[in-house]
Amino acid sequence: MRTLDSTTSLRIAVQKSGRLTDKTLNLLDGIGLKFDDYKRSLLIKCLNFDVELLLIRDDDIPEYVEDGVCDLGFVGANTVAEDEADVTVLRGLGYGVCRLSLAVPKNGNINKPADFAGKKVATSYPVLTRKYFESQGVDVDIITLSGSVEIAPRLEIADAISDLVSTGGTLKANGLEELVNIFDSETQLIQTNKPLSDGKKHLIEKILQRIEGYKKAAESRYIMMNAPQESVPKIKEIIPSLKSPTVMPLADNGMVAIHTVIPLSTFWDVMEQLKEAGATGIVMLPIESMIV
Numbered sequence: 001m002r003t004l005d006s007t008t009s010l011r012i013a014v015q016k017s018g019r020l021t022d023k024t025l026n027l028l029d030g031i032g033l034k035f036d037d038y039k040r041s042l043l044i045k046c047l048n049f050d051v052e053l054l055l056i057r058d059d060d061i062p063e064y065v066e067d068g069v070c071d072l073g074f075v076g077a078n079t080v081a082e083d084e085a086d087v088t089v090l091r092g093l094g095y096g097v098c099r100l101s102l103a104v105p106k107n108g109n110i111n112k113p114a115d116f117a118g119k120k121v122a123t124s125y126p127v128l129t130r131k132y133f134e135s136q137g138v139d140v141d142i143i144t145l146s147g148s149v150e151i152a153p154r155l156e157i158a159d160a161i162s163d164l165v166s167t168g169g170t171l172k173a174n175g176l177e178e179l180v181n182i183f184d185s186e187t188q189l190i191q192t193n194k195p196l197s198d199g200k201k202h203l204i205e206k207i208l209q210r211i212e213g214y215k216k217a218a219e220s221r222y223i224m225m226n227a228p229q230e231s232v233p234k235i236k237e238i239i240p241s242l243k244s245p246t247v248m249p250l251a252d253n254g255m256v257a258i259h260t261v262i263p264l265s266t267f268w269d270v271m272e273q274l275k276e277a278g279a280t281g282i283v284m285l286p287i288e289s290m291i292v
């Protein structure tokens with residue numbers, strides 16, 4: 001095995017243990033970066049690239065990347081924005097999707113942003129929450145808590161909260177209702193603004209291209225079907241294909257097999273239309289990766 005010099009390895013910050021950890025490690029695995037026994041250590045070497053992962057709390061990731069301790073980081077847009085970190089967002093990754101929302105006790109007297117005036121709002125996101133109320137010209141008392149924000153109204157520490165929501169289940173379980181979404185978030189890949197060597201830049205480019213292919217593949221399906229030769233022009237119209245479909249003659253006279261790739265979001269519509277156009281034996285397969 002190659003020996004890796006930690007001063008030249010591309011260092012990537014990943015949440016040590018939390019909602020983003022498994023999805024990020026799965027993504028890295030999906031783009032072909034192999035790691036050995038990552039649970040054992042905080043700094044783990046990649047086995048097949050000059051890369052190492054630093055596993056830390058998500059709150060620390062923007063700062064580590066800003067300072068250049070790490071070159072890249074996988075972290076929620078909410079954390080980057082709360083930190084007001086001076087970093088470059090390379091791309092959104094489509095997981096860890098959530099929103100920062102204002103929530104209030106059900107059947108209370110806060111029904112619109114102006115009703116918050118003079119109220120106490122508990123949050124772990126004071127910067128984003130303050131920015132929102134400033135933009136509304138509403139004066140509130142922000143109480144910063146590090147966790148379990150949703151019980152603050154019941155404990156009478158606050159009148160309302162500003163917290164991350166994905167399904168809304170936690171709010172409901174605590175007798176709260178969501179009033180205003182103040183920030184939409186997803187996991188982002190961020191890059192340091194500190195100067196990088198050409199080698200690191202090249203590696204980042206490669207990682208980005210692989211993520212692009214991985215994401216495209218996750219959002220696409222390979223479909224195969226049989227159809228009468230005369231249906232081919234109609235089928236070509238239906239399929240919003242990336243490239244023209246592959247059409248192969250079958251042993252059955254006048255029948256062809258058609259193979260192509262479609263966006264997953266169009267699958268059901270496309271399948272119904274294909275059946276109407278005469279296609280049979282339609283099979284859909286997941287794609288592991290795509291170079292486009």
Ligand code: ATP
Binds near residue numbers: 058096187
């Ligand atoms: P750490 O110990 O690393 O500080 P944490 O408790 O702050 O962990 P998690 O609860 O694991 O963090 O959340 C990490 C990120 O997951 C959030 O910053 C956010 O971007 C995203 N996320 C997605 N859905 C939710 C949700 N429903 N609640 C909280 N965070 C969510």
Ligand code: ZN
Binds near residue numbers: 058
């Ligand atoms: Zn955290």
